[in-house]
Amino acid sequence: MPRRRIAALLAAALLAVGVAGCSGEPEPGRRTAAPTEPPKATTPAPRVPAGTAPSGSFAVGVRQLKLNRDGDRPLPVTIWYPARGSAGGSAERSAPAATGRFPVVMFSHGLNGRPDDYATLLTRWSAAGLVVAAPTFPHTARGGDGNVLDVLNQPADVSYALTRVLALDAKAGDPLRGRLATDRVAAAGHSAGGVTTIGLFTAGRDDRLDAGVVFAGTALGVGTAFAGAAAPQLFVHGEADEVVGYASGRAAYDRVPWPKAMLSLPKGDHGRALLTDGAALRVVSDTTVEFLRWTLYGDAAAKGRLPAEAARGGLATLDDRL
Secondary structure (H helix, E strand, O other): OOHHHHHHHHHHHHHHHHHHHHOOOOOOOOOOOOOOOOOHHHOOOOOOOOOOOOOOOOEEEEEEEOOEEOOOEEOOEEEEEEEOOOOOOOOEEOOOEOOOOEEEEEEEOOOOEOHHHHHHHHHHHHHOOOEEEEEOOOOOEOOOOOOHHHHHHHHHHHHHHHHHHHHHHHOOOOOOOOOEEEEEEEEEEEOHHHHHHHHOOOOOOOOOOOEEEEEOOOOOOOOOOOOOOOOOEEEEEEOOOOOOOHHHHHHHHHOOOOOEEEEEEOOOOOOHHHHOOOHHHHHHHHHHHHHHHHHHHOOHHHHHHHHHHHHHHHOOEEEEEO
């Protein structure tokens, strides 16, 4: 089924069952954003202590983790991680992990996608010193049954997978034992994976998460009742997105009550910049790397580099409220 048709079905289905979640009415006991943007000085500060991210690049290893939530939700997870060896090559299967403790990013693929579709972006994150774990969802991945409503179950899938990934840090004999900074975790996702990611900070808030990156996402079905400790957010959206309208992503971004930024690509569509190596992907990958270096390593210099990375080549603009 063509991507546009699938995405239209997702939007229609989520609208039918989830309109209450994005109606703007606050949920009982949930914190919501004020109608107007608060002064920057009052924006909550992220909880990651000051630190320094690795200055060089790593080789990248890749492995698979076979998981199953509740016995009927198979969740194979692809894990990319900093590895020993020379940087710059392809990801090497089961390569020895590099020395150090590395933050974790949980990545959620889009509808009819798979983690490998995003390998160019995600291996760049790992080369920068991040462990990236990407579940393949049982119903919305390519080859699944296409049940678009199952997107609403995916935040819980990610939380389950995160628990299992973090447990590797203490698992005897595991190649990632002692290599995970288990207290520094972010979530990211594209399209339906962006919905999943927003859900992890709203209706399915996972308090272990320190930051989020939302690519071409919308709050449809999961709402904008952002809750819990301050978790900086970076939204990335093409202004020519033909599937998830830019205004929809912007509306979700506007409701985030924490430090935030939005990288807008005036000529960007729904996701080609994430899937095809080129100038736009380099701007997106470098900007997101600096955001994750700041939010997960506490690297203030990385935060300072964000505007320059976003402006490179004149391909994007940055609304910076960090």
